[in-house]
Amino acid sequence: MTAAPGIRPGAHLVVDRLSHRIGGKWVEAGGAPIAVGSPATGATVAHVGGGTAEDAGRAVTAAVAAGPAWADTPVARRAEIVRALGDLLAAHTDDLAGVVTTEVGMPYHLAGPAQVAVPARVLHLTADAALSHPWSEPVAAGEVLRVPAGVVVAITPWNMPLHQIAAKVGPALVAGCTVVLKPSEVAPLTAFALVGLAEEAGVPPGVLNLVTGTGPVVGEALVRDPRVAVVSLTGSGPSGARVAELAAPGITRVCLELGGKSANVLLDDAPFDRAVPAAVAQAFFNSGQACNALTRLLVPAHRHDEVCDLLVTAVRALTVGDPWDAGTDLGPLVSERQLRSVRGHVDRARADGARLLVGGSEPDPDLPEGHYHRPTVFTGVDPGSALAREEVFGPVLAVLTHSGGDDAVRLANDTEYGLAAGVWSGDPDRARAVGRRIRAGQVKVNGVRTRDGLDAPFGGLGRSGLGRELGRFGIDEYVELVSLLG
Structure with missing residues (x-):
């Protein structure tokens, strides 16, 4: 399909986004705006808020506050919401594909199937997996429970922006975790669209928060925060090494999906x-x-x-x-x-x-x-x-x-x-x-x-990272195992 010149699909979503979404409210970013460029022309198409360390801390605070109620929400309800988000992505394919084409440069006729249909399917499969996941399984001396790990920081890249969000946020939500999402500042506009659809799907305030900004400022502040239980990053090898270094003092779990050759x-x-x-x-x-x-x-x-x-x-x-x-x-x-x-x-x-x-x-x-x-x-x-x-x-x-x-x-x-x-x-x-x-x-x-x-696990060996995404394997990155004996 060819998008006719003029008002193209998703154009209404390619606008300045100078506030973060924290605790279900728009919170003005503390730093200078960041330009988002068009790969096809080199021109600036929008600006997003330049987040600060204080902004990152506010987002974690909101996620912590929302944590107990979300963890107590039945798995079936959490899965229902994630499935609904997948439905909404599919329903908005044309507009979302248009945003991807605008900020990433992938051909529009390919972006719908590859950049929108795939993450919608990921969310559907994640919801399916949650319903059959062994949240409690017997052992000889009692049972093993899978409980929410806590606050998850999801740091996502620019090349497959919706897919990488879905592959992290979907399993984290069905696991009962709350999330702070930091998309790449190179292609952040799809993240705003997804967070809006997540709230429409029924994600409660504070369960999914969005903070924009650079890695050295917002990303590092989030990774250093001792209240964070899991950091999931998709990015380059040096970025993964930096995240692991910053997370080490807090013994914070890291899931790293890095490069390949x-x-x-x-x-x-x-x-x-x-x-x-x-x-x-x-x-x-x-x-x-x-x-x-x-x-x-x-x-x-x-x-x-x-x-x-x-x-x-x-x-x-x-x-x-x-x-x-x-x-x-x-x-x-x-x-x-x-x-x-x-x-x-x-x-x-x-x-x-x-x-x-x-x-x-x-x-x-x-x-x-x-x-x-x-x-x-x-x-x-x-x-x-x-x-x-x-x-x-x-x-x-x-x-x-x-x-x-x-x-x-x-x-x-x-x-x-x-x-x-x-x-x-x-x-x-x-x-x-x-x-x-x-x-x-x-x-x-x-x-x-x-x-x-x-539904098959995706992740790497060696310098390609740690951990796995997708299907039931991805869910287990966001849980803790508890042995209940007796």
Whole structure:
């Protein structure tokens, strides 16, 4: 679908938001406003309040005050409210997708299914899981209870703003926790829309609070607060390390969903006509701005040239451009800063001797405004080079060769990260056998996507983080286990 020029979907939600939502009331932010930019034009589209440490403390106070009543609310009622929130997201798909397109830059026709339908489904599945969760289970000497952990701080990123909120707030709410949400200041507007819908769904005042601002000011104040029981962050590796450092003195639990440099293994019997286009899609989803993007393509050495020809054909068929156009496959990167970072990775890869197959860091003269980057593929990538080891977070794919299954597993595991992986084979059992040997939190066989298994746990090994999200596994991140003996 193409959004016609003029008043576009969600335009009424792209407005200045200079107050926080604390305890069910609008509270003016204590700091200077923060500009929210359009990735497609570079222009400022709105401002949000620059929060302060005092604002963060007020939000935690409201969450603490609302905690006992919410914890005493029956699980069935908590699940009903979370389900209702999922219904409301789905009912407002067009407007919410419009906000995502405006502040993130994802093409509008893709944003509805990927950025709104997915979090709505996450909330529905979370509500289902809550109803069958073992809140009390017997042991030989009594029973084990799952009780609310307490106040949760949810710090969410800009690339999948609604999904990451749903994956944290949904399970925290059904677990009986109260929440302080701090969205990324780069793309915060969807968070305001969601909090409004949450109150419409029946979330009581103080149970879900929203504070905007930067990580070093608001985020760090929230993480340091001794009244917080759990901090759940989705972000970069350095951000996760900083959160863990700040949370350590209070022995505050942290759940960290961080970066990745995920491998996509093509075995020699893979259906290359399907696997290569799918590999391009899984590397360049959201213009490559996805933590679980499969950005290392491991191909059989004796079929390297065939794969490269297919890659060039698939990438050249992609259209980069106006995110409001239904013909666009890849929109802009989220910011000028992100664009500079991705260009730097591309330039360094060329300097390191990788061979550019298609794309590159040169600006597209047809796209003089906005933060656009060509979809880019390198081959001849040294496994020890920066391109093979560092997360780019942009539309850049590295091709490496392997000599067979064992070598492919070795290369796939040759990383500090461990968030996701893919394996392709004409024999699904062979693909699964290889997948079992890859050290990653989620291994996808023959093109299955994360969104196809939203009740399966999502999270990483190594530098990709701690803890899991989604389904019943996500709920347990927000509970404490109590043994009631006798």
